[in-house]
Amino acid sequence: MRLILYLGKGGVGKTTTSAATAVRAAELGYRTLVVSTDVAHSLADALDTPLGSLPTQIGERLWGQEINVLDEVRQHWGELRVYLSNLLRRRGVDEVAAEELAIIPGMEEVVSLLHIRRQAREGNFDVVIVDAAPTGETVRLLTMPETFLWYAARVMDWEPTTLKVARPLVKQLVPATDVFAKLERLTKGVEALRATLTDPQISSYRLVVNPERMVIKEAQRASTYLALFGYPVDGVVLNRVLPVDKVEGAFMQELARIQQGYRQMVYDLFRPLPIWESPYYARDLAGIKDLSIVGQQLFGDDDPVKVHFIGKTQEIVKQGDEYVLRLPLPHVEIGKVSMTKRGDELFIEIGNFRRDMLLPTTLAERPARRAYFRNGVLEVFFGPPETLSLQTDESNEKEESTSP
Numbered sequence: 001m002r003l004i005l006y007l008g009k010g011g012v013g014k015t016t017t018s019a020a021t022a023v024r025a026a027e028l029g030y031r032t033l034v035v036s037t038d039v040a041h042s043l044a045d046a047l048d049t050p051l052g053s054l055p056t057q058i059g060e061r062l063w064g065q066e067i068n069v070l071d072e073v074r075q076h077w078g079e080l081r082v083y084l085s086n087l088l089r090r091r092g093v094d095e096v097a098a099e100e101l102a103i104i105p106g107m108e109e110v111v112s113l114l115h116i117r118r119q120a121r122e123g124n125f126d127v128v129i130v131d132a133a134p135t136g137e138t139v140r141l142l143t144m145p146e147t148f149l150w151y152a153a154r155v156m157d158w159e160p161t162t163l164k165v166a167r168p169l170v171k172q173l174v175p176a177t178d179v180f181a182k183l184e185r186l187t188k189g190v191e192a193l194r195a196t197l198t199d200p201q202i203s204s205y206r207l208v209v210n211p212e213r214m215v216i217k218e219a220q221r222a223s224t225y226l227a228l229f230g231y232p233v234d235g236v237v238l239n240r241v242l243p244v245d246k247v248e249g250a251f252m253q254e255l256a257r258i259q260q261g262y263r264q265m266v267y268d269l270f271r272p273l274p275i276w277e278s279p280y281y282a283r284d285l286a287g288i289k290d291l292s293i294v295g296q297q298l299f300g301d302d303d304p305v306k307v308h309f310i311g312k313t314q315e316i317v318k319q320g321d322e323y324v325l326r327l328p329l330p331h332v333e334i335g336k337v338s339m340t341k342r343g344d345e346l347f348i349e350i351g352n353f354r355r356d357m358l359l360p361t362t363l364a365e366r367p368a369r370r371a372y373f374r375n376g377v378l379e380v381f382f383g384p385p386e387t388l389s390l391q392t393d394e395s396n397e398k399e400e401s402t403s404p
Contacts, residue, residue, distance in 0.1 A: 001120045001202055002127040002305055006237070007226075008208035009218045013239040016285055016294065017208050017278070018131035019046040019064075021304045023288055024295030026062035030126040030305050033063045033119060037112045041066040043131050048287040055119070059288055063125070067112050117193050127305050200232035200310045207270070208237045211262035220269060221358045227314040234309040236270045237298065238263065240280040269355065272328070274308045316363070319381075323363060327355075327378040339380065341368040348378065 004021065006014045015036070022034035033055055036043035043066055044051040049058045053068035120128045197203050205226055207219045219236070226233055241263060242256040267275060278298045285294060295304070302308070315326040327348075340347045344364035346357040348371070366382035373379075 001123075003116065003120055003130065003196070003203040004127065004305070005130040005132050005203070005205050006208055007132050007205060007222055009215050012208045012210050012215055013237075013278075014208045015042050015046045015131050016291070017237050017239060017298070018129050019043060020291045020294035020298060022062060022064075022129045023059070023291040024299055025127055025129070025305050026059060027292065027295070028303060028305070029061065031061050031063075031124065032127050032129065033065060033125040034129045034131065035064075035116055035119070036066045036131045037116075038131065046286060046291070055124075062288075065119075067115055113193055113197070114189055117196055120196075198230045198232070200234070200307060203232060204234040204307060205231050206235045206237060207233065208239055209266060210240050211238065211259040211266065213262065216262060216265060216269065217358065220356075223270070223313060224358060224360055227312060227316070232310065233273060233313055234307055235274045235276060236266065238266050238275055238277045241277055242280050270313075272309070272311075273313065274302075276302070316360070321384050322369070323366065323382045325359075325363060325378075325380040325382065327357075327380070328376060339368060339371055346380070348380075 006018045006021075008014045015038075018034055018036075022032045025032040034043065034047075036051075041051075043064060047058055047064050049056070049064065051058075051064045051066045053066065055063040055065045057063050116128055116130060119125060207222060209215050209219045223233060242252070242259050244256045244260065247253050247256045276298050278294060281294075285291065298304075312326075312328065314328075317324050317326070338349045341359075344359045344361075346359055346363075346368060348355045348357065363382050365385045367386055369381045369383045371378060371380045
């Protein structure tokens, strides 16, 4: 079983990349399902084939699906929602508010992932490729197993008695439904889902970027949060690269030149991950034949289904009252480390190597105290958050600079 999820900013070409990967996988003999979790589905347009909420065969060894999130929520959460809504109303919550509060935050994302995992585990497919929603929504989706389990634990504690004592009472109130048993099963399913999503032998996350500054910045942030939650990234797709030797006219030549600078930035920022490039095509791409061309151009002789990288691209651990950011940089020669922190950005220099990192909130609010580069790994130490004075007119964006 393999799960491959494509992430990226809206409009970078995730859907085409996902569909092209699926077509290429099917050509190599894998029974392949490509799934869209984006509410604004466009997978059917890319495949140029109508798709439904169940897998639809669209070619030899190739299926497509656009998940109906509302149906999935009703299937997994319908009876539990009714029970929780009634419980909230009995405790004085307004009826409309009770209906809304009865949905655990992130339920839509959780059930989408549960559905995808079920498809993979049933054995009908060798690989499931996920065309995910834009980066922000997908990062939220991937953090939902933890969030759901926290909320589920709170729900289990809502009743004044223990679960064992409460179950017979609930059965009397709702004879046909054991809501606590349902919640327990759902919770166990989410725990298993979390294990699947963090297993590098099963799940791979691939970032899709264009050679543009804002797109690359967002991909950096996504990479940081994926590492923070233990989701294994195994590659980057650099999409819509203008072919320098084919562009004509001063405007296009200048645009291609600018792209080359950002192209190099992608290689500098995301190594040692493998990077696959796809050119900017001069026409719309749709249908199996077009996607086959894209897939072959993108991967060449590589097998898109295999795991291409195992290892941590970055790691955050707590040591006493400090947090340590560990960043493997295997191709960087040992040199003096210097760094500057501005808000949630950390600028690092080691010899001729320079990297601009976007920090998660946990580190952004802490001062960067010192850094070491040892055995190909950069370690940056962040101290406790500084106490902020309300009686200050200094800039909110404090800059720190150090040369460990």
